[in-house]
Amino acid sequence: xxxxxxxxxxxxxxxxxxxxxxxxxxxxxxxxxxxxxxxxxxxxxxxxxxxxxxxxxxxxxxxxxxxxxxxxxxxxxxxxxxxxxxxxxxxxxxxxxxxxxxxxxxxxxxxxxxxxxxxxxxxxxxxxxxxxxxxxxxxxxxxxxxxxxxxxxxxxxxxxxxxxxxxxxxxxxxxxxxxxxxxxxxxxxxxxxxxxxxxxxxxxxxxxxxxxx
Amino acid sequence: xxxxxxxxxxxxxxxxxxxxxxxxxxxxxxxxxxxxxxxxxxxxxxxxxxxxxxxxxxxxxxxxxxxxxxxxxxxxxxxxxxxxxxxxxxxxxxxxxxxxxxxxxxxxxxxxxxxxxxxxxxxxxxx
Numbered sequence: 001x002x003x004x005x006x007x008x009x010x011x012x013x014x015x016x017x018x019x020x021x022x023x024x025x026x027x028x029x030x031x032x033x034x035x036x037x038x039x040x041x042x043x044x045x046x047x048x049x050x051x052x053x054x055x056x057x058x059x060x061x062x063x064x065x066x067x068x069x070x071x072x073x074x075x076x077x078x079x080x081x082x083x084x085x086x087x088x089x090x091x092x093x094x095x096x097x098x099x100x101x102x103x104x105x106x107x108x109x110x111x112x113x114x115x116x117x118x119x120x121x122x123x124x125x126x127x128x129x130x131x132x133x134x135x136x137x138x139x140x141x142x143x144x145x146x147x148x149x150x151x152x153x154x155x156x157x158x159x160x161x162x163x164x165x166x167x168x169x170x171x172x173x174x175x176x177x178x179x180x181x182x183x184x185x186x187x188x189x190x191x192x193x194x195x196x197x198x199x200x201x202x203x204x205x206x207x208x209x210x211x212x213x
Numbered sequence: 214x215x216x217x218x219x220x221x222x223x224x225x226x227x228x229x230x231x232x233x234x235x236x237x238x239x240x241x242x243x244x245x246x247x248x249x250x251x252x253x254x255x256x257x258x259x260x261x262x263x264x265x266x267x268x269x270x271x272x273x274x275x276x277x278x279x280x281x282x283x284x285x286x287x288x289x290x291x292x293x294x295x296x297x298x299x300x301x302x303x304x305x306x307x308x309x310x311x312x313x314x315x316x317x318x319x320x321x322x323x324x325x326x327x328x329x330x331x332x333x334x335x336x337x338x339x340x
Contacts (some may be wrong), residue, residue, distance in 0.1 A: 035294045042305040049309040053316035092238035193286040204275035208256045212264045
């Protein structure tokens with residue numbers, strides 16, 4: 001019985017040591033928030049996994065309605081993909097400006113990222129509007145229900161990201177690049193890049209593979 | 214709290230491990246642009262006839278691009294947070310694969326093994 005106590009304390013010390021090792025650079029990393037936010041992103045990836053699985057299962061359930069070839073406009077999707085990819089690198093430049101401490105530069109890159117995000121959402125809404133006008137509503141078939149659920153969930157995430165960028169613009173404007181704002185901007189950076197990763201799955205598996213059918 | 218509201222331009226110094234360098238973003242962007250362009254070109258111009266081969270290439274390019282984004286933009290590496298970031302990422306990847314591949318596999322066999330009278334028609338005869 002007496003041997004349990006030293007073991008337990010040893011475990012705790014080792015864990016502490018490991019955690020310290022990862023934090024030896026920059027005070028913005030001294031917080032557990034970044035790892036916690038990463039775990040949230042991973043659980044969000046599982047939501048998308050279930051939506052992708054649903055789409056994969058229902059992707060041929062047209063119920064006599066229109067299929068991907070009749071509906072999808074690949075040029076529009078290519079433009080949207082390019083916009084989201086560029087917005088990823090503009091946010092990356094914002095993070096580099098943050099490392100240098102340039103408040104104006106950070107605000108500029110964030111604003112540009114938000115504008116690109118807004119054009120992405122606008123084009124997606126235009127696409128949805130066109131589909132619905134053609135009668136390809138979510139109620140039409142299992143394929144369309146799964147398509148709208150998956151793509152709109154991603155679009156909703158991008159919308160939340162744009163709102164978050166807006167909040168960070170105000171925060172950085174009021175309080176500058178303090179430790180808290182740096183941490184928030186790092187979390188937002190992970191969120192924004194994560195959305196681009198999800199979009200890779202959407203354009204590859206939904207649009208490109210759909211057009212092959 | 215005073216530490217939190219301090220304006221510390223030095224806090225990010227030496228943060229290359231956390232946010233990456235300009236080079237990593239530019240390399241990631243260039244690779245992503247290529248890895249995006251090729252699958253779009255494969256589908257829009259159709260230089261390869263076989264749909265099966267094109268589908269395989271699209272999936273391979275998507276996986277490659279996801280890895281590029283993970284390394285160059287999300288900066289997942291073996292040392293971040295003592296390796297927990299990578300561990301969580303790999304675990305999620307395994308769950309993702311099981312969920313998506315497993316669902317499609319099971320439902321495909323369920324569809325093909327259904328009795329003909331139970332099918333609505335559109336599901337089995339994929340156009």
